[in-house]
Every structure is written in structure tokens, then in C-alpha cells.
Amino acid sequence: MARTKQYNEAEVLEKAMRLFWKNGYESTSMQMLEKEMGINKFSIYSSFGNKHSLFLESLKHYKSSVNSVFNKLKNGTKGIEDIKQFFYDSVSSNFKDNNLKGCFVTNTYNEFSETEDDMVKEQMEAFMTNLKQIIIEKLKIDTSKNEETILRQANYLLLAKHGLAAASRVNTKQEIEDYIEMTFKNL
Numbered sequence: 001m002a003r004t005k006q007y008n009e010a011e012v013l014e015k016a017m018r019l020f021w022k023n024g025y026e027s028t029s030m031q032m033l034e035k036e037m038g039i040n041k042f043s044i045y046s047s048f049g050n051k052h053s054l055f056l057e058s059l060k061h062y063k064s065s066v067n068s069v070f071n072k073l074k075n076g077t078k079g080i081e082d083i084k085q086f087f088y089d090s091v092s093s094n095f096k097d098n099n100l101k102g103c104f105v106t107n108t109y110n111e112f113s114e115t116e117d118d119m120v121k122e123q124m125e126a127f128m129t130n131l132k133q134i135i136i137e138k139l140k141i142d143t144s145k146n147e148e149t150i151l152r153q154a155n156y157l158l159l160a161k162h163g164l165a166a167a168s169r170v171n172t173k174q175e176i177e178d179y180i181e182m183t184f185k186n187l
Helices: 009-023 030-037 041-048 051-065 067-075 080-095 104-111 118-139 147-167 173-185
Strands: none
Touching: 009 030, 009 041, 009 051, 009 104, 030 041, 030 051, 041 051, 051 067, 051 104, 051 118, 067 080, 067 118, 080 118, 080 147, 080 173, 104 118, 104 147, 118 147, 147 173
16 A cells, blocks of 8 residues: 655645756755655655656646746736846746745756757757747837847847846845846837
8 A cells, every 4th residue: 555645745745846957967865855845755756756856846836836027028018117127027936035046947058058958958959949939929019120120139149148137146236136126218
């Protein structure tokens, strides 16, 4: 007879996600995961497979948890102002929780940029492609812009978002707000 789980899988996944977000994949050991999640290795392997599978589930969990921020951007009707608000919304949690810095997806993107991990790269590329497409749709609201301008601005804003996520790991709230304001000053 199978044993009943003595833990809530969503809660332990949240704990794992926060640990990976804080330390990165490589720097997070199984011992750290056991301690943080409050379950043993057997339970981790039983529920999630292995460390890599747990990491992939953590990325999915993160993306679903920031879905409201994406939906707000997606459903906005103010074009460039929606994108600017998205920039603010995407870093607002950094100033509430000092243990979590930057964007988990951007941190992962940077950590795995030199590896051959196709599963992680696939998730990163899908996330970035989706974000770029939403940015393009918001920029198209301004009908005075041609396709080339829209594409250039979308590329610029996607890179600015990467920069913002990296900067939010170390910079002050005022520096981040100044960065956002200057990014959108001339668009």
C-alpha cells in the first residue's frame, strides 16, 4: 500500500522555487533543498523525479505565479504605458522580499546561457518570445510607428527588461525607478 504524503506538494515546490531563485541551479544542493522544503530526498525524488525536474517544475511554478503581471500587460489598452507599468510591476516584489532579487527567469537565462540544457533553453526561449510578442502588440497601439520602428523598440525593451532584472539584484529602489523612467523617456 502506498504511503500518504505528509506534505503539501505546492508548498514544498514554492520553497524549492525560492531557493533556486535565490541561489541558482548549480549552487543549490540536494541537502539545501531537503532542509528548505522540509522533506527528505526520497520524497523529493518520489514527487519530482530529480533535482533537474524539480528545477523545471519550479520555473513553471514561477511563471504561473507571475501570470497576473503578464495578463495585466497583455490586457492593457494604453500601449507604451502598459509596458512601463509592467517594468514597475516586475520588480515591485524585489523591494518587499530582500532574499529574492531579480527575475527568476532572467537569472536562469543568465545561468544557463552557456550550457547545453535544451529543456531549460526551451522554456527560456518560449518565455522571451511570448514577452516580445506582447511588447510588439502594445507598441502597435501607436499607429504612427512603422513595423521596423516597432521591432527595434521591442528588441530594445526586451534587452532593457533583462537589464532591469539584473540591476534589481543589486541596485536601490530609486536607481531602479530612475532606470525605468529613463528607458521610457524617448519612446
